[in-house]
Amino acid sequence: MKNVNLTRLRDDHAAALLTFELENRAYFARSVPDRGDDYFAHFAARHAALLAEQETGLCHFHLLLDEHGAVVGRVNLVDVMDGSADLGYRIAERATGRGLAVAAVREIRARAATEYALTALTAATTTDNPASHKVLTRNGFVPVGGIDLDGKPGTRYQLRLGQ
Structure with a gap:
């Protein structure tokens, strides 16, 4: 990820994170x-x-x-339990189309296996978000079924780590 670093969330990130969320609120709400x-x-x-x-x-x-x-994206692993976590990510509108999401998910996959000792990740995206589907499949996630995401149809994905 050229000129971009994936870093663990800290207290001093609050202002930059709020700016990111506010600047991209309408963009994110579309998907x-x-x-x-x-x-x-x-x-x-x-x-x-x-x-x-x-x-x-x-x-x-x-x-x-x-x-x-400046924050150009978020990558989160939530609900860590029994060696698994749910992956979520957001990329700023101004930073899309540069491969950041694919690279960030690739890096978090490595950290999940090494730093966090996870063996599996899950993720979900709405069916009308083809960019997110590409990010997941390019990182080895496979679709495992449909899901309702706040009233929108979606697809659930899974990835086994260390394979």
Whole structure:
């Protein structure tokens, strides 16, 4: 990922992360459910809660930071249990089309297996999000069935790590 680093979420990322979410809110809402006004109104508390959850090992939150420290993406592993986690990611509208999502998922796959000792990842995307389907399949995820994502049809994917 040229000029972009995948880094674990920290307290000092709050302002840059809020800027990322606000700048991309309308863009994200076109393909995934909107976070809602409450998310933004109580962002500081939400950020602190994410960090506390990360400390328990139940989630691993990451940011893609450009050379200026601006957030251009998020890559998260949530609901860590029994060697598995659910993968989620978002790339800023201004950073799409550069292969960042594919590269970020590739890097988080490696970290999941090595740093977090996970053996499997799952992910889901709406059926009307072909870019996300490509990101997942290019990283070895295979579709395992349909899923409802807040009223929108979607596809669930799975990946076995270490194969």
